[in-house]
Amino acid sequence: MPLTALSSATPVPVDILRFNTCGSVDDGKSTLIGRLLYDSKSLMEDQIEALERSADITGGGQINLANLTDGLRAEREQGITIDVAYRYFATPRRKFIIADTPGHVQYTRNMVTGASSANLSIILVDARTGVIEQSRRHTAIAALLRIPHLVVAINKMDLVGWSEARFLEIRAQFEEFLPRLDIKDVKFIPMSALNGDNVVDASVHTPWYVGPTLLGHLETVHIASDWNLNGFRLPVQWVNRPNNPTDASLHDFRGFSGQIAGGIVRTGQKIIAFPAGIVTTVKQIWTYDGPVDEAFCPQSVTLVLEHDIDISRGSMLVGLDHLPGSNTELQAEVCWMHARPLQPGKRYYLKHTTHTVQVSVTEIVNKLNLATLESDPAPAELGVNDIGEIRLRAAKPLVFDGYAINRLTGSFILIEQGTNATVAAGMLRPPREIVKPENGDYVI
Amino acid sequence: MRPARRVGKKSRQRLSNAGKIAALMSSYHLDHLQHLETEAIHIMREVAGEFERPALLFSGGKDSICLLRLAEKAFRPSDLPMPLLNVDTGHHFPELNEFRDRRAKQLGGKLIVRTVEDAIAKGIAQPAPGEISRNRLQIPTLLAAIEEFRFDCCIGGARRDEEKARAKERFFSFRDSFGQWDPKNQRPEIWNLYNGRLNQGENMRVFPISNWTEMDVWEYIQRENLEVPSIYFSHKRPCVRRGGQWLPVNALVPPKAHEEVRELVVRVRTIGDIISTGCVESPATTTGDIIAEIAAARVTERGSRADDKSSEAAMEDRKKAGYF
Numbered sequence A: 001m002p003l004t005a006l007s008s009a010t011p012v013p014v015d016i017l018r019f020n021t022c023g024s025v026d027d028g029k030s031t032l033i034g035r036l037l038y039d040s041k042s043l044m045e046d047q048i049e050a051l052e053r054s055a056d057i058t059g060g061g062q063i064n065l066a067n068l069t070d071g072l073r074a075e076r077e078q079g080i081t082i083d084v085a086y087r088y089f090a091t092p093r094r095k096f097i098i099a100d101t102p103g104h105v106q107y108t109r110n111m112v113t114g115a116s117s118a119n120l121s122i123i124l125v126d127a128r129t130g131v132i133e134q135s136r137r138h139t140a141i142a143a144l145l146r147i148p149h150l151v152v153a154i155n156k157m158d159l160v161g162w163s164e165a166r167f168l169e170i171r172a173q174f175e176e177f178l179p180r181l182d183i184k185d186v187k188f189i190p191m192s193a194l195n196g197d198n199v200v201d202a203s204v205h206t207p208w209y210v211g212p213t214l215l216g217h218l219e220t221v222h223i224a225s226d227w228n229l230n231g232f233r234l235p236v237q238w239v240n241r242p243n244n245p246t247d248a249s250l251h252d253f254r255g256f257s258g259q260i261a262g263g264i265v266r267t268g269q270k271i272i273a274f275p276a277g278i279v280t281t282v283k284q285i286w287t288y289d290g291p292v293d294e295a296f297c298p299q300s301v302t303l304v305l306e307h308d309i310d311i312s313r314g315s316m317l318v319g320l321d322h323l324p325g326s327n328t329e330l331q332a333e334v335c336w337m338h339a340r341p342l343q344p345g346k347r348y349y350l351k352h353t354t355h356t357v358q359v360s361v362t363e364i365v366n367k368l369n370l371a372t373l374e375s376d377p378a379p380a381e382l383g384v385n386d387i388g389e390i391r392l393r394a395a396k397p398l399v400f401d402g403y404a405i406n407r408l409t410g411s412f413i414l415i416e417q418g419t420n421a422t423v424a425a426g427m428l429r430p431p432r433e434i435v436k437p438e439n440g441d442y443v444i
Numbered sequence B: 001m002r003p004a005r006r007v008g009k010k011s012r013q014r015l016s017n018a019g020k021i022a023a024l025m026s027s028y029h030l031d032h033l034q035h036l037e038t039e040a041i042h043i044m045r046e047v048a049g050e051f052e053r054p055a056l057l058f059s060g061g062k063d064s065i066c067l068l069r070l071a072e073k074a075f076r077p078s079d080l081p082m083p084l085l086n087v088d089t090g091h092h093f094p095e096l097n098e099f100r101d102r103r104a105k106q107l108g109g110k111l112i113v114r115t116v117e118d119a120i121a122k123g124i125a126q127p128a129p130g131e132i133s134r135n136r137l138q139i140p141t142l143l144a145a146i147e148e149f150r151f152d153c154c155i156g157g158a159r160r161d162e163e164k165a166r167a168k169e170r171f172f173s174f175r176d177s178f179g180q181w182d183p184k185n186q187r188p189e190i191w192n193l194y195n196g197r198l199n200q201g202e203n204m205r206v207f208p209i210s211n212w213t214e215m216d217v218w219e220y221i222q223r224e225n226l227e228v229p230s231i232y233f234s235h236k237r238p239c240v241r242r243g244g245q246w247l248p249v250n251a252l253v254p255p256k257a258h259e260e261v262r263e264l265v266v267r268v269r270t271i272g273d274i275i276s277t278g279c280v281e282s283p284a285t286t287t288g289d290i291i292a293e294i295a296a297a298r299v300t301e302r303g304s305r306a307d308d309k310s311s312e313a314a315m316e317d318r319k320k321a322g323y324f
């Protein structure tokens, strides 16, 4: 057994690329993931055996790669994907976390779940049908979530005779509406998930295609940091106060624990604690592995501060440069995810970072028309899977950034009171004004 | 194409473990284990912040060993703000229980053990005629413990790469007042915003290491220098071949008349009950050996558990009934 290279104790930094597949039902999402795992030799013998067993029972002897991710009983019975399945695989170049998301319109909320943390989205299109409303919806959601990279996988090329003309036609359909969305990097790949063409291995059927295979692209695409290293933000999750510590030096320990949601923090640095709005200094950055001089997003730390300020869960500690907004009046784009439509005037809970407040929706500004990708103004309501812009009033001010600047301090969910259902994903517009520390209120 | 690193490879090798971590921190770049770690710590602290009476399920197995270290990282220098809970099937490997008790004591944690034996005696769990496995009977035992202590949240060490039903489960897995999972109706989980709101009697199961693979777990055990029960390492054990795997011979698994007992050098890859956990032949005596072995492995860890093999949807069915 080879025990050499792998038993080295030195941590070898390996990137993680998170991606998801989206597209309409039967476009071949689950088959594609199965193919990716199969051809990259990421499947184990017992998984292949299980596939073969179910092939004998249900597939007339043909193995069905989609069964690798369609793990629920109802999914296999109906041959569809109901909920996000996560799969993991690694090549020597990268580790991958895949979210296989369902295509049915009623499962759009699950697509948002799978896509929200992705670095890259794969949008599948059936080469026979070309662009349909679901392709536009999913591309719009990927753009809204600001997923940095998009791959349009034009699948089932085997069923259109590997026609370059058809490939170019579908690409043109996309390029017609892409400018209306804010997407930077899009790659088009012709493939057959079923037969494995251009998935892991280059296809002999597409001599006219000179780009990378899907795996080749996934391994080399540059993942710019998702994390904002500019303005320091620490939403306080938990106040760390030891009870009856045996160590005397901990008698007065009072730390504020949380995951850094933006920027870098250093000992000795001045910060403002919200909502108190008071300036203090970072005395210590405490971690289990010992104190550190600086820490950065998205590390989890515990800060000890110079002054005794009223800080609890939901408070936000911020650096003095790149200040956030603080307001009760908010404007945001939302993706509505519940069968009961969004009702203006109704109260919801809004969870933003570690802070939950009551809000009421004061206005629905517009709704995205998925046929044209233009906004229709002042709709009566937002129904399930609709995307639109709304205004909200919160019972207490939110300390926030625009989603475009910081995903973590610019996002929220809405929760329906009573049922506790998560009904919307929200992306905040930039604050109209930022807090001004120089007006004296903020200094101890 | 990784962001520039400030620390050269040579200088890093000379640093101590704490120094190494500090060096990695100062490069503004997290490697994959550090990413998984901060994600899990964040989830642990969300639990402490949002629930009134959480518990942490601790079996002594490798996944829950990682959970405990993550809990230390999340909550020190304070005490862990939640007790440890274990459902003892009575069919555990003795090495596991010894380790469980010792580790809980080291941490100064409160350990609550509820046994299937006791649940049967009280009529909470009812074995079917001839039912030997304690797998199903763990469920009512766990649900009774949740009711007894009015736990509103249980943190567990399940991972999505273990099994196809788990692969579909959220970090925050909502359970109704019967403890049931409804896979078709899960709450959307977006960014790192977890909805932990519950009504009376409802319950949450939270899985902070959902995104970890078996390899990640062992790499973390190695990086953190964590002790694990001795049965994970190579040792001599009498086994019989049954159902395509090597089962350890013991009072609950006596050899059948036609079976040949063989003394093998084995280890366990995943620990379930002593009656259903297959051993794998292995010379691995260190964490490094195990990592190398997994890198070369051609079967998944659950491939050695008879309880998951019974049907394609075995785990889904158990989870719907209230399993971890």
Ligand SMILES: Nc1nc2c(ncn2[C@@H]2O[C@H](COP(=O)(O)OP(=O)(O)O)[C@@H](O)[C@H]2O)c(=O)[nH]1
Pocket (backbone or CB within 6 Å): A023, A024, A025, A026, A027, A028, A029, A030, A031, A032, A066, A079, A080, A081, A103, A155, A156, A157, A158, A159, A191, A192, A193, A194, A195
């Ligand atoms: N001919 C052909 N069929 C495909 C291809 N990819 C997927 N399919 C078939 O399309 C059907 C739907 O695939 P599935 O992966 O379940 O689609 P999903 O709903 O997007 O997950 C299955 O019968 C697949 O075998 C392809 O590239 N070529």
Ligand SMILES: [Mg+2]
Pocket (backbone or CB within 6 Å): A029, A030, A031, A066, A070, A080, A081, A102
């Ligand atoms: Mg599918």
